[in-house]
Amino acid sequence: MDAFYDILKQLIRVPSVTGHEHPYFMFLKRELEDLNVNIEYYDGVLVAKGTHPESGYISAHADRHGLICTGHNEFQYAAYIAKNQSSLAENLNKEQVLKNFEKRFTTQKVQAYEPWSGSYLGMGTIENAFLCERRENIIFQINDFDHLFPGTPIAFMDKLEIDDEIISAQLDNVLSVAILIYLYHQGYQGTAFFTASEEAGKSWRFLLDYFRRFEISTNELLVLDTSPYKTMEDLKNIDVVLRNRDENGYFRSPLKTKIKKIAIKNRIKYHYKDEYLKNIMKQNNTKSSLGITELGRIIHASKGQIQGTTLQIPTIGYHTVKETAKRESVDSILLILRKLYLEKKNLE
Numbered sequence: 001m002d003a004f005y006d007i008l009k010q011l012i013r014v015p016s017v018t019g020h021e022h023p024y025f026m027f028l029k030r031e032l033e034d035l036n037v038n039i040e041y042y043d044g045v046l047v048a049k050g051t052h053p054e055s056g057y058i059s060a061h062a063d064r065h066g067l068i069c070t071g072h073n074e075f076q077y078a079a080y081i082a083k084n085q086s087s088l089a090e091n092l093n094k095e096q097v098l099k100n101f102e103k104r105f106t107t108q109k110v111q112a113y114e115p116w117s118g119s120y121l122g123m124g125t126i127e128n129a130f131l132c133e134r135r136e137n138i139i140f141q142i143n144d145f146d147h148l149f150p151g152t153p154i155a156f157m158d159k160l161e162i163d164d165e166i167i168s169a170q171l172d173n174v175l176s177v178a179i180l181i182y183l184y185h186q187g188y189q190g191t192a193f194f195t196a197s198e199e200a201g202k203s204w205r206f207l208l209d210y211f212r213r214f215e216i217s218t219n220e221l222l223v224l225d226t227s228p229y230k231t232m233e234d235l236k237n238i239d240v241v242l243r244n245r246d247e248n249g250y251f252r253s254p255l256k257t258k259i260k261k262i263a264i265k266n267r268i269k270y271h272y273k274d275e276y277l278k279n280i281m282k283q284n285n286t287k288s289s290l291g292i293t294e295l296g297r298i299i300h301a302s303k304g305q306i307q308g309t310t311l312q313i314p315t316i317g318y319h320t321v322k323e324t325a326k327r328e329s330v331d332s333i334l335l336i337l338r339k340l341y342l343e344k345k346n347l348e
Contacts, residue, residue: 001331003185005167007031008160008178012169015113015155017066018078018199023118024062028177028194035184042213044206046194048184056190056341057308058183059207060176060224061198061294065319067110067140067154075140075154079199104320105129105140109157112148121152158321167330171315171323173198176224179333188341195294204297211306219253221308222340223295224333226325227273228318235325239269239332241312246274247289248296253309255340262339268332273312311336 016024025046029039032048040047046062067075105126112121128141142154161168180192193210195203211217227241242259245251263270274290281287298306313333317323 001327004178004182004330004334005160005162007181007185008167008169008175011174011178011181012158012160015066015111015118015153016062016064016174017068017153017155018063018197019068020066020078020113020115020153021062021196022116023113025194025196026118028062028181031181032184037184042206042210044196044203045210047210048180048192048194050184050189050191052189053191056188057193057218057221058180058190058224058337058341059193059195059221059294060180061173061196061203062177062194063196063199063203064155064170064172064174065199066156067142069112069145069148069150069152069154071150073141073146075142075145076135076137077140078153080137105156108321110142110154111157112145112152112154115151115153121148123157124154156321162327165328166324166326168317168322168324170321171313171325172226172319173224175226175313175325175330179224179330179337182334183337183341186338186342188337190341198294201292201297204294204301207294208298208301208306211302217305219307220255221253221295221298221306222255223293223308223310225293225310225312226315226318226323227312229314229316232316232324235314235316235329237269238271238314239263239326239329240336241273241310241314242270243273243293243310243312244275246291246293246296248292248300251295251299251307251309252304253307256309258340259309259311259336262336263332266332266335266339268336 014024014027032039038049066078068078068081070076108126111123124142124144126140126142129138132139158169193207195207197203243251277290295308295310313325313329315323315325
């Protein structure tokens with residue numbers, strides 16, 4: 001696994017703020033072309049194709065949370081600014097979001113970069129964060145960034161921390177991207193999609209546009225991601241996270257059964273996130289969302305022409321630079337992917 005973690009360490013150091021992923025896409029393009037993988041680049045999605053592109057369709061979003069300079073010494077959360085079509089107003093508990101942001105990001109080091117070339121523009125530290133009700137966004141105060149122009153992306157700086165049992169960094173969703181690159185190293189020859197602006201709720205449009213562009217339909221789109229939990233105790237009982245559905249619809253794909261069989265045969269601990277959330281609602285006598293996923297939006301918008309399932313790694317510290325996952329979960333998801341795409345005869 002040393003080779004996998006070397007890939008992950010590299011990827012974490014390349015900034016990819018929501019809406020400003022181009023330098024990251026160029027890095028992925030270079031890495032994959034070095035493996036003789038064909039690359040196609042469309043608006044909002046980088047497409048990698050092996051020698052048998054129809055043998056698999058796997059997607060992972062490439063963006064990570066960060067900030068955008070929106071004026072002199074003014075910095076806003078990238079996923080919430082108006083041009084990214086998302087808003088803090090959509091969040092049911094704005095005060096809790098603010099409290100989390102203050103706790104997460106005060107004293108956090110950040111780096112600014114040129115959005116087209118990726119050139120480094122300087123380093124700073126977040127001093128404060130406060131809620132602006134008028135603009136329905138969180139405003140950050142950062143030292144040493146008064147030279148930046150509006151539109152400059154600012155990424156959180158972090159590095160991979162790894163020990164015998166866990167890994168920590170801003171894993172969402174660089175972990176899934178690293179898994180896909182490693183899968184090509186291992187011989188995967190299908191198609192992989194790296195999508196932009198998932199954190200702003202836009203990535204599904206880019207991916208659906210790709211399928212429509214070439215009149216492609218499939219019931220085996222596999223979407224990789226991380227999935228949030230509250231405590232390490234929660235993670236002890238789960239290696240991978242599956243879903244029957246999300247708020248937008250049911251996932252109807254033969255991949256669901258295949259993944260479940262692999263998990264059972266290899267003693268991989270799993271559960272279904274939608275059932276888990278329903279149980280919590282039942283215990284607390286409450287009603288809330290089953291979650292909204294990139295895949296669910298695609299299924300709904302395509303009226304079922306595109307179907308598939310999700311495969312996620314459970315984490316704690318979601319959307320922070322200390323997001324943590326078990327190494328056992330990484331091993332488990334890689335085993336499942338190998339069985340699905342590199343050892344298909346084992347599934348017959």
